[in-house]
Amino acid sequence: xKSILLSCLVLVIMACSSSKSNPSARxxxxxxxxxxxxxxxxxIKVGGVNSGPANERRYLERLTGPNGEPIAYVRLGSxxxxxxxxxxxxxxxxxxxxxxxxxxxxxILYLNMYDSDKLYAPKGFKLDGK
Numbered sequence: 864x865k866s867i868l869l870s871c872l873v874l875v876i877m878a879c880s881s882s883k884s885n886p887s888a889r890x891x892x893x894x895x896x897x898x899x900x901x902x903x904x905x906x907i908k909v910g911g912v913n914s915g916p917a918n919e920r921r922y923l924e925r926l927t928g929p930n931g932e933p934i935a936y937v938r939l940g941s942x943x944x945x946x947x948x949x950x951x952x953x954x955x956x957x958x959x960x961x962x963x964x965x966x967x968x969x970x971i972l973y974l975n976m977y978d979s980d981k982l983y984a985p986k987g988f989k990l991d992g993k
Contacts, residue, residue, distance in 0.1 A: 911979070
């Protein structure tokens with residue numbers, strides 16, 4: 864009986880500590896630079912060279928308007944070559960056009976699928992907890 868309780872306690876502790884490093888559990892309302900995601904010099908770093916396109920889509924699927932409005936996005940293509948240790952040939956950013964439901968202004972975001980960093984919502988957006 865003691866070993867079962869101890870096992871359950873260990874599992875609970877491990878689950879709580881792993882959520883701290885989970886990107887989806889990070890504080891999405893943290894203050895970020897005004898150009899975060901809007902500039903090729905400050906792209907959103909979703910990481911995962913081999914899973915980079917999937918990571919970009921996962922990030923974009925979590926993105927909402929400032930009041931939770933749904934968004935639509937279209938990949939505009941790659942641009943902006945840069946050096947990265949995560950690719951022998953260097954990296955290219957991906958540009959996405961974002962439309963927030965009810966907002967006629969289109970926004971352009973830059974995503975980096977090579978490098979990782981904490982994920983936040985750019986100014987004018989929120990990240991949901993999916």
